[in-house]
Amino acid sequence: QNTKIRKEVRGGGKKPWRQKGTGHARQGSIRAPQWTHGGVALGPKPRSYYFTINKKVKRLALLSALSDKAANGNLIVVDKIAADEYKTKTVVAFLAAVGAGKKNLIVNDTLDTKFVKSAANIPGVKTAATGVNTYDVVNADKLILSLDAAKKLEEVYA
Numbered sequence: 077q078n079t080k081i082r083k084e085v086r087g088g089g090k091k092p093w094r095q096k097g098t099g100h101a102r103q104g105s106i107r108a109p110q111w112t113h114g115g116v117a118l119g120p121k122p123r124s125y126y127f128t129i130n131k132k133v134k135r136l137a138l139l140s141a142l143s144d145k146a147a148n149g150n151l152i153v154v155d156k157i158a159a160d161e162y163k164t165k166t167v168v169a170f171l172a173a174v175g176a177g178k179k180n181l182i183v184n185d186t187l188d189t190k191f192v193k194s195a196a197n198i199p200g201v202k203t204a205a206t207g208v209n210t211y212d213v214v215n216a217d218k219l220i221l222s223l224d225a226a227k228k229l230e231e232v233y234a
Contacts, residue, residue, distance in 0.1 A: 079119030082107050088114075134210065139233050141213040150218050152176070157184045157222040159191040167194045171201070177217030183208055185224035 082088070088107030095102050109117040145151040152174055159166055171180060179200040184191070187205040195201045202212055206228050213219060221229070 077120040078122055079116040082115030085115045138210045141210050145219045152220045153226050155223050158188050159194045162190055162194055164194050164197050179217045181212050181216035182220045183225045184222045185228055
């Protein structure tokens with residue numbers, strides 16, 4: 077949304093009438109907010125809502141999210157996460173065997189394209205290769221890590 081303020085409205089350079097003696101109220105421009113076709117006094121202006129969070133705060137948030145998952149028993153560590161072929165059925169069977177919830181975040185140390193593409197069609201399953209996002213960790217019911225990914229996360233955030 078955007079509105080024009082009095083300086084952005086076209087026209088209105090000249091004082092409409094002299095200051096005293098006319099019987100009118102004093103006016104400086106015909107583009108002031110009280111005039112028809114004038115500018116808007118306190119209208120909306122587009123602006124950026126972007127803000128940055130400190131690196132240490134981001135790191136602490138991810139660390140506390142991971143520790144919360146571990147404390148509540150929502151962290152599952154598996155030996156290896158891999159797929160032999162492009163089959164969604166194998167990933168569904170894997171999730172059932174592990175005891176996953178409705179929303180799952182599966183983190184592997186390396187990007188296994190067969191596993192990622194096999195899991196892509198399952199609703200509520202998100203895959204990542206160690207680039208873990210705090211929102212994704214908090215949003216997931218269960219966090220499933222491979223052993224190598226767990227070691228790498230421990231190495232980075234310990």
